[in-house]
Amino acid sequence: MTSETKICGARTKYGVCLEPPVEGKTRCRLHGGLSTGAKTAEGRKRISEANTALWAERNRLIELARSLEATAS
Numbered sequence: 001m002t003s004e005t006k007i008c009g010a011r012t013k014y015g016v017c018l019e020p021p022v023e024g025k026t027r028c029r030l031h032g033g034l035s036t037g038a039k040t041a042e043g044r045k046r047i048s049e050a051n052t053a054l055w056a057e058r059n060r061l062i063e064l065a066r067s068l069e070a071t072a073s
């Protein structure tokens, strides 16, 4: 991510966030551009779901790598 980036770029389960960043920040208001953090239940739920999806994908890739290693040997 460069300073020229004009999108938030935060990872979501749908891809990267295409929202413009908050002025002076690198993230949009939904992804940490504001300093207040998630205060609503909806906001917390969104973060929780985003983290869950991220870890699910990471674990899937780890499992894939392990299966490939097993096949290679």
Ligand SMILES: [Zn+2]
Residues within 6 Å of the ligand: 008, 009, 010, 017, 018, 019, 027, 028, 029, 030, 031
């Ligand atoms: Zn965003």
